[in-house]
Amino acid sequence: MTLFKEGKGRTKAPLTPWKKKEKKQLPGVASLDGRWGYPAIAPFFLIFIVFGVAPVIYSIYIAFFKWDPLGESEFNGINNFTFLLQDSDFWIAIRNTFSIWALSTFPQLIIAISLAAILRNKRLKGKSFWRTILLVPNITSIIAITIVFQQLFGRDYGLINGILSLIPGVDNIDFIEGVIPSHIQIATMITWRWVGYNTLIFLASMLAIPDELYESASVDGASKWQQFKYVTLPSLKNTITFVLIVGTIGGLQVFAEPQQLNAEGGSTKQFLTLTLFLYNQAFLNNKYGYAAAIGIAITFIVLIISAINFVITRRIAGEGSR
Amino acid sequence: MIKSLTRNSFLGALIAVAVSVGVIAAPAKAADPVTLTIWTFGEVIQPGLQREYQKLHPEVKIVPIKNDVDPLHQKTILSCQTGGPADIIAFETPYSGYWRTGNRPNCFQDLRQLKTSDTNVSAGVAAGLSANEIKKNYLPWRWEQGVAFNDSVIGIPTDVGGLQVAYRTDLFKKAGLPTDRASVSKLWPTWDKFIETGQRYVSKLTPAEKKSGKGFIDDAGSIYAAVMNQGTVKYYQPDGTDRGKLVYKTNPQIKKAWDTTVKALNSGIGARLGQFTSDWNIGMNKGAMATILAPAWMLDYIKKQAPDTKGKWDIADLPVGGGNQGGTQLAIPSYSKNKQAAFDFLTWYLAPEQQLKVFKTYGLFPSTSVLYDDAALLDYKDEFFSNAPVGQIYTKGVLKLKPIFEGELQRKIDSTFGAGLGRVASKKMTPEKSYALVISDIDKLFKN
Numbered sequence: 001m002t003l004f005k006e007g008k009g010r011t012k013a014p015l016t017p018w019k020k021k022e023k024k025q026l027p028g029v030a031s032l033d034g035r036w037g038y039p040a041i042a043p044f045f046l047i048f049i050v051f052g053v054a055p056v057i058y059s060i061y062i063a064f065f066k067w068d069p070l071g072e073s074e075f076n077g078i079n080n081f082t083f084l085l086q087d088s089d090f091w092i093a094i095r096n097t098f099s100i101w102a103l104s105t106f107p108q109l110i111i112a113i114s115l116a117a118i119l120r121n122k123r124l125k126g127k128s129f130w131r132t133i134l135l136v137p138n139i140t141s142i143i144a145i146t147i148v149f150q151q152l153f154g155r156d157y158g159l160i161n162g163i164l165s166l167i168p169g170v171d172n173i174d175f176i177e178g179v180i181p182s183h184i185q186i187a188t189m190i191t192w193r194w195v196g197y198n199t200l201i202f203l204a205s206m207l208a209i210p211d212e213l214y215e216s217a218s219v220d221g222a223s224k225w226q227q228f229k230y231v232t233l234p235s236l237k238n239t240i241t242f243v244l245i246v247g248t249i250g251g252l253q254v255f256a257e258p259q260q261l262n263a264e265g266g267s268t269k270q271f272l273t274l275t276l277f278l279y280n281q282a283f284l285n286n287k288y289g290y291a292a293a294i295g296i297a298i299t300f301i302v303l304i305i306s307a308i309n310f311v312i313t314r315r316i317a318g319e320g321s322r
Numbered sequence: 323m324i325k326s327l328t329r330n331s332f333l334g335a336l337i338a339v340a341v342s343v344g345v346i347a348a349p350a351k352a353a354d355p356v357t358l359t360i361w362t363f364g365e366v367i368q369p370g371l372q373r374e375y376q377k378l379h380p381e382v383k384i385v386p387i388k389n390d391v392d393p394l395h396q397k398t399i400l401s402c403q404t405g406g407p408a409d410i411i412a413f414e415t416p417y418s419g420y421w422r423t424g425n426r427p428n429c430f431q432d433l434r435q436l437k438t439s440d441t442n443v444s445a446g447v448a449a450g451l452s453a454n455e456i457k458k459n460y461l462p463w464r465w466e467q468g469v470a471f472n473d474s475v476i477g478i479p480t481d482v483g484g485l486q487v488a489y490r491t492d493l494f495k496k497a498g499l500p501t502d503r504a505s506v507s508k509l510w511p512t513w514d515k516f517i518e519t520g521q522r523y524v525s526k527l528t529p530a531e532k533k534s535g536k537g538f539i540d541d542a543g544s545i546y547a548a549v550m551n552q553g554t555v556k557y558y559q560p561d562g563t564d565r566g567k568l569v570y571k572t573n574p575q576i577k578k579a580w581d582t583t584v585k586a587l588n589s590g591i592g593a594r595l596g597q598f599t600s601d602w603n604i605g606m607n608k609g610a611m612a613t614i615l616a617p618a619w620m621l622d623y624i625k626k627q628a629p630d631t632k633g634k635w636d637i638a639d640l641p642v643g644g645g646n647q648g649g650t651q652l653a654i655p656s657y658s659k660n661k662q663a664a665f666d667f668l669t670w671y672l673a674p675e676q677q678l679k680v681f682k683t684y685g686l687f688p689s690t691s692v693l694y695d696d697a698a699l700l701d702y703k704d705e706f707f708s709n710a711p712v713g714q715i716y717t718k719g720v721l722k723l724k725p726i727f728e729g730e731l732q733r734k735i736d737s738t739f740g741a742g743l744g745r746v747a748s749k750k751m752t753p754e755k756s757y758a759l760v761i762s763d764i765d766k767l768f769k770n
Binding site for chain 2: 070147172263268283287
């Protein structure tokens with residue numbers, strides 16, 4: 001009985017009211033804690049409300065109008081949205097956006113990881129030179145890149161077709177007119193611009209892999225390739241996820257490259273991307289209301305992709321902790 | 323409250339006195355420095371003349387800011403809603419329909435209400451002239467393109483884009499075609515004959531030349547606009563209303579232009595070089611095309627892009643005759659703070675004397691019709707184009723032009739048809755399918 005009582009007493013023990021811990025003051029400026037805190041953060045939020053929240057709310061509002069910037073605007077109900085779903089250009093734009101995204105992201109991953117593996121080599125000379133030069137495409141203006149690549153991919157006098165024509169029986173490819181060829185051209189521009197940046201990210205995380213792992217692998221008799229496959233790649237899992245997410249964000253925003261090739265996105269809209277579609281409706285066709293509706297649709301697409309990303313990231317993170 | 327009010331009014335009075343004293347005391351001669359910001363494109367504002375004006379008026383600083391035509395249009399729309407820094411804005415005639423319609427003319431100053439000051443009297447522009455008084459100098463239908471439907475004058479015409487055929491005499495000779503401009507013009511009284519000549523030319527090309535993409539004309543698609551502009555009605559028919567009646571589905575001229583162009587595209591006479599692309603520039607140097615349908619303003623472009631072809635070009639008449647492409651109006655936005663200075667510059671810059679100079683250096687053909695019987699214009703020859711009497715040829719073409727009603731979405735509809743022909747040229751679609759897509763794309767423009 002005593003035992004039981006004791007036991008009872010023991011189970012009760014955690015329920016004894018805890019001593020209220022004294023709140024520990026965080027180090028910082030004491031006067032910012034109270035009434036000065038809000039004014040201190042106000043500048044950011046004011047600017048955010050004016051340039052961030054207000055335009056979003058306003059564009060949701062005008063999405064229900066036939067909105068001409070210099071003409072009469074009339075309430076349009078959900079017509080903009082129903083019209084959007086029937087608009088073949090919208091679906092073409094979704095197709096193009098994802099096709100260009102896939103064509104730029106996956107080759108980019110492979111090239112960036114390979115380049116990082118080469119740069120990781122301890123015997124490589126002029127390391128900082130190579131690392132710096134990788135970032136040069138990233139700071140080059142898109143317009144300049146487009147002009148150079150247009151010449152490379154030119155139908156009659158382009159370098160690539162020049163090389164192709166050396167092979168007998170191969171006709172010149174009209175890159176801009178084809179669906180996939182034009183996507184390849186745009187994806188190449190994006191890859192060229194971003195591959196160096198991603199290489200550096202991969203390089204950083206490769207350098208963080210402890211040397212012991214490689215040593216023990218080579219003691220076990222693993223070849224260079226096996227070391228890469230079984231040590232390097234698994235350690236890069238989180239970085240790959242990061243690069244994929246950033247690439248997806250960028251991929252949904254591809255705008256300047258196709259716009260520079262042809263403002264309309266090509267004669268069959270073969271490289272019209274979602275953002276270019278939005279831009280053209282607003283600023284070529286002056287349909288601000290319709291463009292706002294497209295913006296809302298893009299938001300939903302981003303939400304869906306974010307959810308997918310979220311699930312995949314969680315799974316990978318879960319595997320990592322196991 | 324009362325105290326502060328009185329103090330304010332006292333201050334106000336003090337300022338007013340100070341200002342008026344300043345005005346009285348200011349020497350009458352020293353003109354205030356003015357900066358004129360001009361939003362423009364291409365060669366509309368010519369640097370040589372800009373310098374000349376600044377020499378006449380050291381107090382005026384002219385800052386031209388260049389854009390492409392379409393982005394400039396967007397910038398103009400935005401600045402009309404928000405205000406902006408421009409004092410003069412150029413807009414191309416395909417956009418004139420847009421600006422003339424509805425309440426959009428309010429974006430621009432009504433030029434009938436401004437009067438020239440006496441600053442340019444010595445340079446030949448009398449004082450006290452409003453837009454109404456200089457109207458008589460210009461080609462009437464070109465002038466009308468700057469007059470809004472509420473009758474306010476929003477823009478003054480610069481050039482008129484008379485269209486002719488620029489051709490390579492050396493390449494014509496090689497293909498066994500005549501080379502002098504009179505006989506060349508006789509080769510193509512009609513578009514069908516033009517296409518036939520092209521086929522004759524192409525048949526003389528070696529297989530290697532054909533493989534490298536050489537052709538008779540740079541871009542057979544450019545025939546569309548040329549045929550279109552030989553009619554009197556495009557996509558809008560004047561019906562007494564501002565907007566006009568939409569006839570893009572029914573106008574026989576469109577069908578004619580489309581069919582002629584499709585025929586040209588299928589005949590294989592084109593080098594398929596889109597104008598103003600990098601391939602086009604290179605092709606011009608490599609002799610990839612023997613002809614270009616060239617508006618007057620393009621001659622200068624050819625000179626600059628292919629300087630080595632000097633003397634190998636000449637200019638012949640356009641099939642059927644009388645083609646038009648482009649042309650610009652200069653306008654003063656209503657938000658401009660320097661309207662008087664802007665108007666003084668405009669009236670000087672667009673006066674016949676200056677327009678003649680622009681033509682001689684930049685090839686922009688003047689819209690000031692008072693020049694059309696002036697020997698200075700008619701006798702002008704261009705060395706680059708085998709001493710062709712460029713002035714005479716383009717004057718003859720321009721005089722044949724008929725006014726066309728430019729509707730609100732003219733430019734957009736034009737480019738939609740252009741894209742449709744692009745699909746036919748690249749064989750991505752049959753002409754019938756592509757035409758149907760053009761019509762449905764245009765239908766979409768008028769929804770939402």
